[in-house]
Amino acid sequence: MRDETATRQGRVRGSAGRSVVAFRGIPFARAPLGPLRLRPPERPEAWQGVVDATAFGAASLQSPPSHALGVPALSVGCQDEDCLSLNVWTPAIDGARRPVMVWIHGGGFEWGSSGQPLFDGSRLARRGDVVVVSFNYRLGALGFAHLAALAGRASTDANLGLLDQVAALTWVRENVGAFGGDPENVTLFGESAGAISIAALVTMPCAAGLFRRAILQSGGLQPLHDAEAAAAVVRDLLEELWLSPDETESLRHVPAASVLAAQRVVSGRLRASPQRLGWQPCVDGKVLPRDPAEAIRAGAARGLALLVGTNRDECRPLVALDPLLRPADEAALRSRVRALVPEVPDPERLVAAYRRGLGSGADDLVCLASALETDAHFRLPAIRLAESQARHERRTFMYRFDWPSPALGGALGACHGLELPFVFGNTDAPGLEALVGDGPEARALAEQVMDAWIAFARSGDPGHAALDAWPAYDAALRATMRLGRQCGVVHDPGGMERRALAGARGRAEPARRRGGVGTRTALQLVQPGPLRPPGSEPR
Secondary structure: OOOEEEOOOOEEEOEEOOOOEEEEEEEOOOOOOHHHOOOOOOOOOOOOOEEEOEOOOOEOOOOOOHHHOOOHHHOOOOEOOOOOEEEEEEOOOOOOOEEEEEEEOOOOOOOOOOOOHHHOOHHHHHHHOOEEEEEOOOOHHHHHOOOHHHHOOOOOOOOHHHHHHHHHHHHHHHHHHHHOEEEEEEEEEEEOHHHHHHHHHOOOHHHOOOOOEEEEEOOOOOOOEOHHHHHHHHHHHHHHOOOOOOOHHHHHOOOHHHHHHHHHHHHHHHHHOOOOOOOOOEOOOOOOOOOHHHHHHOOOOOOOEEEEEEEOOOOHHHHHHOOOOOOOOHHHHHHHHHHHOOOOOOHHHHHHHHHHHHHHHOOOHHHHHHHHHHHHHHHHHHHHHHHHHHOOOOOEEEEEEOOOOOHHHHOOOOOOOOOHHHHHOOOOOOOOHHHHOOOHHHHHHHHHHHHHHHHHHHHOOOOOOOOOOOOOOOOOOOEEEEEOOOOEEEEOOOHHHHHHHHHHOOOOOOOOOOOOOOOHHHHHOOOOOOOOOOOOOOO
């Protein structure tokens, strides 16, 4: 099997495995170092000879959360400011024009890497006869410190992490044909911060034409920074580095380790007070001209097929672990409801609706709070995205991932990030066995999920022979494919709770809050630490 091919920059040599050739660590932009720090990515330089592409490139500088440490499948590997590389898994280098699936990793815009073993694309590429691509992008302050916001002006220096993603997609457009892929048939798929990135990309003029379809897992229309919120975060960062607001140019010369240390302090402060994502995209007026929610509602993603979904219990571990979110009693639960939904006139009535929906888990405060947090931060934004897109594009589909983790007696439920091993077929990834449950049922579900994602990448329709017919989503029937121990279409799952929460807000969609909402830790959560099992399984 051939393991060498030519890109526009030069030749690369990968490693041939069982029916798949893998190329790792290919640069798609120049190293963002020195004068290129905090600047938009530039095209990579050409090279002579053959570059060895058998090892992953460095991850963006970051501080991985404690729950990821010691789990081999979540290891990000080495880190460096020079991080803009990508990886390709292809069934063959043969001139075929296979569908291309481009993965954007999550991690709250602060951690994660395309090189995490969980995201190995071999099985997906082999099973679907598709080309799988993944890439790194700048995270944290080096990718999302919006310096121009301090001056109140639009700038091409904003949203550098998103511009890195556009540079990677441009590389795919120009080079994937040499790896057996079809540059005219590209599907994005991403989770959490990766899905939020996709929601931005579908509205960005500089990303137009680079992909045809998108799968958004547990992310989408969460609120982004406006200029004021972005400027406040940058001021905090500069203050930690003993720089004044008019010394932003000095950030290009501060040691990277110092920037990372200051970033950690700012993130911790935000986590404890407004609970917002400090490092995230900003509606800057140029790179990201409009809020994605408004743009998609107006038809900015017309012509793009979308598959959107969430996990049933996204916030369960977060609520159990975070004392700011875990209610100690009924009064604390009502207080949290008021914080989540300031417009609510009667918290008791909203809680009562969720109690009816939970059934046997209605008396467990962690279950109640988890359901409320999950809907407010994940499910309703996903529904809002699907509703907005369905007005303009018939090929809009929705799923809910219901497979419960067997860990801790089922206490985690179908938590945030649990679908990832199923999407990549890596339920046996090292360190994840106890969390996922790598048995015959898990492997069968992984095959069904992979086949749905592959079918969508091929045709824009996720239906396949092993699943019931998968209708498109609309605001009347709200057809949603449930992916779990038993797969099948349900209509408007959790409809009463959806209506109650939307009604409490006095509108058909969640209220948007400047600077983001309390999803920071949830967006970073993949595998939590210990927690007490709740009394029963919710919803």
